[in-house]
Amino acid sequence: MVLQAIRYQPGRLQILDQLKLPHQEVYDEIRNAQDGWHAIKDMRTRGAPAIAIVAALSLAVELQNNALSDRAEEVAAFIVEKLDYLVTSRPTAVNLADAARKLKQVVSAVSSVNGCGGAAVRQAYCDAAARMLIDDVADNEAIGRYGAEWIIKTAGNGGGLSVVTHCNTGSLATAGYGTALGVIRSLHAMGELKRAFCTETRPYNQGSRLTAFELVHDKIPATLVTDSMVSALLRLKGPSERIAAIVVGADRVAANGDTANKIGTYQLAIVAKAHGLSFLVAAPRTTIDLQTKSGADIVIEERAPQEMTRVKGPRFDGVDLDLSRTETVSIAATGIDVWNPAFDVTPANLIDGIITEVGVVEKNKNGMFDLAAIMPPQETIKPASVGDV
Numbered sequence: 001m002v003l004q005a006i007r008y009q010p011g012r013l014q015i016l017d018q019l020k021l022p023h024q025e026v027y028d029e030i031r032n033a034q035d036g037w038h039a040i041k042d043m044r045t046r047g048a049p050a051i052a053i054v055a056a057l058s059l060a061v062e063l064q065n066n067a068l069s070d071r072a073e074e075v076a077a078f079i080v081e082k083l084d085y086l087v088t089s090r091p092t093a094v095n096l097a098d099a100a101r102k103l104k105q106v107v108s109a110v111s112s113v114n115g116c117g118g119a120a121v122r123q124a125y126c127d128a129a130a131r132m133l134i135d136d137v138a139d140n141e142a143i144g145r146y147g148a149e150w151i152i153k154t155a156g157n158g159g160g161l162s163v164v165t166h167c168n169t170g171s172l173a174t175a176g177y178g179t180a181l182g183v184i185r186s187l188h189a190m191g192e193l194k195r196a197f198c199t200e201t202r203p204y205n206q207g208s209r210l211t212a213f214e215l216v217h218d219k220i221p222a223t224l225v226t227d228s229m230v231s232a233l234l235r236l237k238g239p240s241e242r243i244a245a246i247v248v249g250a251d252r253v254a255a256n257g258d259t260a261n262k263i264g265t266y267q268l269a270i271v272a273k274a275h276g277l278s279f280l281v282a283a284p285r286t287t288i289d290l291q292t293k294s295g296a297d298i299v300i301e302e303r304a305p306q307e308m309t310r311v312k313g314p315r316f317d318g319v320d321l322d323l324s325r326t327e328t329v330s331i332a333a334t335g336i337d338v339w340n341p342a343f344d345v346t347p348a349n350l351i352d353g354i355i356t357e358v359g360v361v362e363k364n365k366n367g368m369f370d371l372a373a374i375m376p377p378q379e380t381i382k383p384a385s386v387g388d389v
């Protein structure tokens, strides 16, 4: 069975509650933009592409299930207001702001047509939002293929290669397949993956809870390590496991290639450099933000101290897990000050390639990423009718 973090059909949106994973697979109903905002803020849904798609579709179901004005400009104004609200849920991942900008363009174009009514604006918005869900899966499959081919070409095939990854970038973080985890899926499908090593990804454990869950689900050979074990892993097991690369996702890639991603990514890039390993960022072009010149301009989200000082999980009596009872336990000294940035920025000079759905971008002879060269023209989002997706 294929893992599906987002279930959508016109009029109905459900998200897999990622706070309950890996122990329980529970889908939450999202009825409107407010539900979408809370699901993103609480991290029941997370991952840069998934956040954007859930936000867009949460408003789509609100529009589909409620009476609206007949006047195009009133519906358009309502949509713009809701999109601005949705964008405030999480600041670092640019996919959400990018999706909102493109959806506003669609709405503005349709509503300015003479004689257009409110229903046509709603339809155009919903079609464009649904299109994002479809496009993201196709983009991820292409990213997976390009990334796997790049790694095989660079490291040499035969006997299988191993890869280290961080956070969760798979089906749970996207509309499906995943970005960095998509590269691992592709290597596995090509018969070229020896083993995936996934980091625990403190403090929120997206690696041990979500990536490990996906790897076990797909029966991909994989080993979990803590974030602090990666240097030792590369030194002690790198050659025997044929570890070829560290591959991560991204929440925002600045115009110069500096990349914001889950906290801990930056130190992995330093470790990769120290061990002569390729360090790759896998991201769709919706994650590339040419308006942000460098990493210094990226706003880094800080989250609640409790995400670091407490852990939550099903009760364990020493033998069995009791899934009906969740416990929260404190794992830090009461009173300690806490700094909890959710992301960090890896400078472009530590990145060997940015894997996108149109190929792997490497630095030019001046040592720079030319990301503008691969970006689509602004008006790329096309409304299209879909049934169930």
Ligand SMILES: CSC[C@@H](O)[C@@H](O)C(=O)COP(=O)(O)O
Residues within 6 Å of the ligand: 046, 047, 048, 049, 093, 166, 167, 168, 169, 170, 173, 174, 178, 179, 180, 206, 248, 249, 250, 251, 261, 262, 263, 342
């Ligand atoms: C394809 S997901 C890419 C990134 O969004 C991912 O690596 C990441 O940092 C997710 O952070 P999260 O805080 O879990 O939303």
